[in-house]
Amino acid sequence: MSKIELRTIKVFGGASKKLVSELEVDELSMDLTLMEFLRLKKVPVASSCYGEGVCRKCIVKVEETEVLSCMMTIKHFLNNHEPVVLISYL
């Protein structure tokens, strides 16, 4: 029997300077973009290009680097980064 590994993403607010949310990730969420996942979990992420990678409103900080959350899947995020996101306006 395979073990399902649950992962948690911590969301910090840049404005509030505190932990805003801890979000559990299930297997079904792995192919969502980080933006889609955050919105699904009721974390507001700005967008005016509907995830086309054009407007740059969906920028979040991952390990001190600004990334377009609409261009990164949860799978890629969890496999390559600490599971921590900073959103400046929260």
Ligand code: FES
């Ligand atoms: S939603 Fe527009 S660049 Fe990500």
